[in-house]
Ligand SMILES: O=P(O)(O)O[C@H]1O[C@H](CO)[C@@H](O)[C@H]1O
């Protein structure tokens with residue numbers, strides 16, 4: 001057991017999917033994994049281990065924001081020996097060519113969080129996803145005929161932000177979408193020398209205000225989940 005995860009040492013697989021929402025973890029376990037066993041209920045942050053196409057895979061909710069995902073990834077890597085971490089999250093589209101329901105593979109994650117600056121003695125660090133996982137995810141998506149966007153995302157410490165200049169700035173620098181965890185995931189994984197990737201579904205568009213319905217979200221989340229699981233088994 002770790003401080004926030006109630007699993008025994010051997011109950012978590014080396015490859016894990018990380019949704020922010022614990023109920024998305026339950027949904028993935030119940031609909032995509034065979035023989036899924038619930039290993040964590042501490043704080044309602046569900047974690048399950050099962051198999052996908054014969055390979056042992058876990059799925060763990062991380063909560064929202066950098067502090068929360070940092071706790072779970074730290075414990076998963078350092079106390080449970082997890083080696084491959086794939087976030088399966090939602091995000092807000094920024095560029096005009098990004099449409100709701102699109103899937104994004106996050107190559108890099110810029111951020112307004114000061115966590116990395118504190119750790120890097122005032123210097124800027126460039127959090128990047130695992131090239132191997134990115135390449136596999138891209139090719140698995142292509143095999144399924146799914147169009148995905150690949151590029152930089154922005155990890156924000158705030159969900160509600162009404163500064164209009166911020167969106168223009170992100171747009172000018174070709175940021176594809178905003179979410180709240182990837183910068184921390186990539187930084188923690190890099191230091192621990194393990195692989196990480198964020199696969200994101202656009203749930204709403206920050207500029208146009210378009211939104212998905214709950215049913216639409218579920219179906220498009222399925223595409224992202226399938227890409228993540230195929231990436232893990234190939
Ligand atoms: O859908 P998840 O994975 O939680 O991701 C996004 O949704 C939450 C905000 O609603 C933040 O955690 C953001 O990163």
Ligand SMILES: O=c1cc[nH]c(=O)[nH]1
Nearest residue numbers: 090091092178179180
């Ligand atoms: O706009 C959005 C949508 C999902 N997640 C975010 O962080 N922002």
